[in-house]
Amino acid sequence: MCGIVGFTGRQSAAPVLLDGLKKLEYRGYDSAGIAVMDNGTISVNKVRGRIASLCEKTGDGASVPGFTGIGHTRWATHGAPTEENAHPHLSNDGRFAVVHNGIIENYIVLREELIRDGYRFQSETDTEVIVHLIEMYYAGNVRDALIKTANRLRGSYALGVICSEEPGKIYAVREASPLILGIGMDENFFASDVTALVNHTRNVVYLEDGEFAELSGNDIRIFDCSGREISKKVSRITWDVQAAEKGGYDHFMLKEIMEQPAAVRATVAPRIKDGKVDFEELAGLVPELPDVSKIVITACGSAYYAGCAGKYALERLCRIPVETQLASELRYSDPLIDSRTLLIVISQSGETADTIAALRECRARGAKTLAVVNVVGSSVASLADYTVYTRAGPEIAVATTKGYTTQIAVLYMLAVFFAERLGRLDDAPELVEELQALPRRIQQAIDMNPSVPALARKYHESRALFFIGRNTDYAVALEGALKMKEISYIHAEAYAAGELKHGTIALIEEHCPVIALCCNPSVMEKTLSNIVEVKSRGAEVLALPFRDNRRILSAADDLLFIPDADALFSPVIEIVPLQLLAYYVAKANGCDIDKPKNLAKSVTVE
Numbered sequence: 084m085c086g087i088v089g090f091t092g093r094q095s096a097a098p099v100l101l102d103g104l105k106k107l108e109y110r111g112y113d114s115a116g117i118a119v120m121d122n123g124t125i126s127v128n129k130v131r132g133r134i135a136s137l138c139e140k141t142g143d144g145a146s147v148p149g150f151t152g153i154g155h156t157r158w159a160t161h162g163a164p165t166e167e168n169a170h171p172h173l174s175n176d177g178r179f180a181v182v183h184n185g186i187i188e189n190y191i192v193l194r195e196e197l198i199r200d201g202y203r204f205q206s207e208t209d210t211e212v213i214v215h216l217i218e219m220y221y222a223g224n225v226r227d228a229l230i231k232t233a234n235r236l237r238g239s240y241a242l243g244v245i246c247s248e249e250p251g252k253i254y255a256v257r258e259a260s261p262l263i264l265g266i267g268m269d270e271n272f273f274a275s276d277v278t279a280l281v282n283h284t285r286n287v288v289y290l291e292d293g294e295f296a297e298l299s300g301n302d303i304r305i306f307d308c309s310g311r312e313i314s315k316k317v318s319r320i321t322w323d324v325q326a327a328e329k330g331g332y333d334h335f336m337l338k339e340i341m342e343q344p345a346a347v348r349a350t351v352a353p354r355i356k357d358g359k360v361d362f363e364e365l366a367g368l369v370p371e372l373p374d375v376s377k378i379v380i381t382a383c384g385s386a387y388y389a390g391c392a393g394k395y396a397l398e399r400l401c402r403i404p405v406e407t408q409l410a411s412e413l414r415y416s417d418p419l420i421d422s423r424t425l426l427i428v429i430s431q432s433g434e435t436a437d438t439i440a441a442l443r444e445c446r447a448r449g450a451k452t453l454a455v456v457n458v459v460g461s462s463v464a465s466l467a468d469y470t471v472y473t474r475a476g477p478e479i480a481v482a483t484t485k486g487y488t489t490q491i492a493v494l495y496m497l498a499v500f501f502a503e504r505l506g507r508l509d510d511a512p513e514l515v516e517e518l519q520a521l522p523r524r525i526q527q528a529i530d531m532n533p534s535v536p537a538l539a540r541k542y543h544e545s546r547a548l549f550f551i552g553r554n555t556d557y558a559v560a561l562e563g564a565l566k567m568k569e570i571s572y573i574h575a576e577a578y579a580a581g582e583l584k585h586g587t588i589a590l591i592e593e594h595c596p597v598i599a600l601c602c603n604p605s606v607m608e609k610t611l612s613n614i615v616e617v618k619s620r621g622a623e624v625l626a627l628p629f630r631d632n633r634r635i636l637s638a639a640d641d642l643l644f645i646p647d648a649d650a651l652f653s654p655v656i657e658i659v660p661l662q663l664l665a666y667y668v669a670k671a672n673g674c675d676i677d678k679p680k681n682l683a684k685s686v687t688v689e
């Protein structure tokens with residue numbers, strides 16, 4: 084979703100801002116703009132569409148002089164993606180420019196009030212009220228004006244502000260939207276996420292809700308919402324810059340699929356000590372485990388499907404009931420959650436608005452909260468009682484792959500860890516070996532299926548694809564269908580195979596592709612019957628069995644093979660050929676794979 088950058092220093096600001104915005108493109112956007120301050124004047128350049136057009140318009144920034152500026156990529160919410168609605172927005176007197184990520188919930192009331200007071204609006208956005216409020220409250224001190232403005236705003240916002248009266252200064256404000264400060268040599272930055280900063284600096288400060296920052300080239304000052312100066316820890320980004328680049332692959336998505344063995348290894352290996360799973364970060368939770376009467380997993384999108392896959396292992400091994408709930412539903416469901424509930428909240432970005440709201444709601448009801456998060460220092464990580472980081476590294480493609488598989492790997496480890504600490508685990512060494520084998524098996528799942536591009540060419544013109552499976556295989560079907568539709572735009576639906584006869588089978592016709600997950604031995608025979616049923620109605624079946632499953636091999640039209648594994652943990656392997664299938668189908672259809680239309684990487688609005 085929207086991305087923000089800010090720069091102040093001794094080099095030209097515009098090229099730095101444009102470079103930062105390019106790094107944020109992956110978040111999803113439909114217009115972009117920059118505002119740069121030079122000799123007491125702010126100049127604004129905006130375009131509808133891609134950053135490339137903004138680069139063209141400004142000669143890659145060369146035609147915009149000045150050493151201080153802010154930039155923005157906008158994912159339209161209030162008002163169409165037009166140049167007028169693109170950020171930065173200017174105050175009527177031209178002294179202030181503002182960029183904003185988030186939603187101002189009370190903007191209608193504020194807009195009416197400001198119009199009554201004579202302010203003229205140029206856009207349909209909720210954001211524009213902010214810049215007029217700042218102008219209204221400004222009496223010679225930007226910080227005071229920002230505090231007064233923030234006190235009037237309800238909703239979520241990360242703001243970047245410049246004022247022509249204060250050359251060389253950029254201001255950042257955060258409330259429920261990500262914002263990170265970058266500390267350089269005689270230059271300072273802010274950005275929505277670290278990918279926009281790593282080319283310049285590895286020293287960062289994570290702003291928290293209600294905090295303000297005032298940055299000049301050689302100074303950073305941070306204040307709380309009452310204006311009291313505070314000091315904050317400087318964190319070091321440890322991952323490699325190359326991790327956020329394509330490294331010879333056509334798309335980030337393919338690179339990230341191929342990185343999964345390494346990402347799962349980085350997530351699993353450090354947590355296995357002396358043949359046991361150990362999470363030092365959960366030491367405080369262990370004594371509370373016997374009191375847990377149920378586990379609720381909540382998340383959005385693929386992270387939710389990771390929860391669906393992890394639920395089976397948690398329930399089977401810990402013998403604790405596990406519910407999975409979409410965060411956007413849970414937050415409004417008056418949930419039956421109390422101090423005996425362990426809430427596991429899953430998020431790659433740690434900034435998904437509904438996930439954060441569900442976490443807050445459950446905390447307020449007394450749940451113990453554990454976050455499974457990839458982005459260090461993100462909102463979900465800072466709100467939860469306990470955080471386990473997946474170690475996937477930066478994920479750039481909108482459609483998650485290594486983010487999802489590392490989430491499942493953590494859930495499997497949690498299942499083993501909790502069960503062992505509760506004294507409910509008999510076969511710990513075998514399960515730990517299975518966990519350690521996951522990276523190798525994911526690699527095998529890639530190597531064993533060179534036919535994926537050919538299968539993609541066979542299926543890419545399909546009108547609809549059906550994914551079926553039972554139990555753990557059903558969880559994989561859900562994510563497989565989501566991957567397919569989000570990047571190839573082909574209608575794809577997942578069904579629990581046992582549900583086919585209750586309606587979906589009416590849709591099966593001659594040559595209709597059905598993708599059948601058949602790795603779970605406890606239900607394999609049942610899924611085989613479903614394969615036979617759809618085949619007898621003309622379906623083409625692409626099955627994913629363990630490689631020596633002869634019965635499935637002879638029943639299906641096409642095959643993708645899964646290396647042998649414990650069925651409880653196999654979803655994390657089964658999904659990999661389906662990610663590749665979605666990728667190659669989308670490629671055959673000429674889709675914008677890394678930035679699918681209408682989607683955003685990090686959904687920071689409700």
Ligand code: G6P
Binds near residue numbers: 386429435
């Ligand atoms: C968006 C992304 C998905 C992701 C979901 C949840 O829809 O496109 O790939 O699964 O948000 O994101 P999170 O960062 O909370 O895991």
